Amino acid sequence: MTLSEENYLKALYHLAKDAKEAVSTNAIAEVMETKASSVTDMIKRLSEKKLVKYKRYQGAKLTEEGKLYAVNVIRKHRLWEVFLVEKLNFSWDEVHEVAEQLEHIKSDKLIEELDVFLDYPSVDPHGDPIPDKHGNIQPLPKVLLATLKVGEKGVCVGVKNSSKEFLQYLDKLEISLGNELTVLSKEPFDNSVSIGMGNTKISVSSLTANNLYVKKV
Amino acid sequence: MTLSEENYLKALYHLAKDAKEAVSTNAIAEVMETKASSVTDMIKRLSEKKLVKYKRYQGAKLTEEGKLYAVNVIRKHRLWEVFLVEKLNFSWDEVHEVAEQLEHIKSDKLIEELDVFLDYPSVDPHGDPIPDKHGNIQPLPKVLLATLKVGEKGVCVGVKNSSKEFLQYLDKLEISLGNELTVLSKEPFDNSVSIGMGNTKISVSSLTANNLYVKKV
DNA sequence: ATTAAAATTTAGACAAAGCTAAAAATTTAT
DNA sequence: ATAAATTTTTAGCTTTGTCTAAATTTTAAT
Ligand SMILES: [Mn+2]
Ligand SMILES: [Mn+2]
Ligand SMILES: [Mn+2]
Ligand SMILES: [Mn+2]
Secondary structure: OOHHHHHHHHHHHHHHOOOOOOEOHHHHHHHHOOOHHHHHHHHHHHHHOOOEEEOOOOOEEEOHHHHHHHHHHHHHHHHHHHHHHHHOOOOOOOHHHHHHHHOOOOOHHHHHHHHHHOOOOOEOOOOOEOOOOOOOOOOOOOEEHHHOOOOOEEEEEEEOOOOHHHHHHHHHOOOOOOOEEEEEEEOOOOOOEEEEEOOEEEEEOHHHHOOEEEEEO | OOHHHHHHHHHHHHHHOOOOOOEOHHHHHHHHOOOHHHHHHHHHHHHHOOOEEEOOOOOEEEOHHHHHHHHHHHHHHHHHHHHHHHHHOOOOOOHHHHHHHHOOOOOHHHHHHHHHHOOOOOEOOOOOEOOOOOOOOOOOOOEEHHHOOOOOEEEEEEEOOOOHHHHHHHHHOOOOOOOEEEEEEEOOOOOOEEEEEOOEEEEEOHHHHOOEEEEEO
């Protein structure tokens, strides 16, 4: 499997996660930052290899084999992200690009030993679960901050949007995973949320509250 | 720079190390396990990029810029080999293939932090020196076991041939880097060398003695 | 000094992965 | 039910890196 094929499988996986139906050519083209015609070519190749189910004009869908392959790449990506943060002093907004490269290194021993070395982490620096070596993913109970009612408490456990911009903004607000917060009030006008954290009190926009996962406590 | 270009630069560097003259197309083709015609194409591309000096039918030679690039890839290769052995329980005969992949990961921070994490190692698991970030290589004083005279002592510090077969053979003989040995006798008939190591005494072939580096003590 | 052999380069093809422009199918709007 | 708009596919071209076969240059042998 080539690097490019692996990236398409990953994209297919992430796009199909919620939607159960086949994924459209354009949707893939958008996340892959490429042209629809290129997507059609690649989907045909992956279909030849039985990793994707494809009917002309009807979109694409991972087969079980394709899904397993995709999950394995995601496992590598997330383990490397943990390594970069825990061992090499990377911050959570710096790891993604490097992990995008490292996830394509081919060596079973490498990834198993990395898992041992990191002491079997269950989530990556963005709170995303790390699939085990069989491709099983432990889903953690988490909800968006925006869904908490006034008075409820939660611990930050993940981000939905893990763009550099959002992560750096959270850093500026001193919001880190593990922090406990309380919803003090919600503003009906713009859906902003006022939260208490430690002994500070801040207000975050609706957009922010809809991209930060918490675990209710 | 592509992965393939980087591999050619590395090959050029290793081939030109001893020989000061230009490297022949066939010599490159051999180590790259490819055809001479492919080498000609690539050398032209690298020449366009000013990384290689090239005159038709006259072989190729790295420019200063090309040499620096090559040394940097070698630095990455060797640091990753140290990581694999020291942190991930790889043995010295398992690291090369994986390091061949890891050496192409592009991230300055990654390699600098890896160097810090490993505490600035000076040699890789095969005793080869690790260039510093400026491309300087500290040459260690080492000689082939075959050059020691009867009665002389040495510490194993490296291998000239680092093929899996040779490394595994050394493992079987329980010869590791750091071991001290004494030359007990040399057999004129086949140039084999009898050595004492700890409280054992073994005889190694001329070929072996010509591929094991020691530091005289 | 020719000729033969070996090394090197060129020409032409191919696969992967991308692109643009045009054609075809599907979806949406009237 | 047509027509218009959108989506998707096809056709043809490009680049990287490889190959084989043929041509060229260099080196070695008579
Ligand atoms: Mn990531
Ligand atoms: Mn992540
Ligand atoms: Mn190596
Ligand atoms: Mn090595």
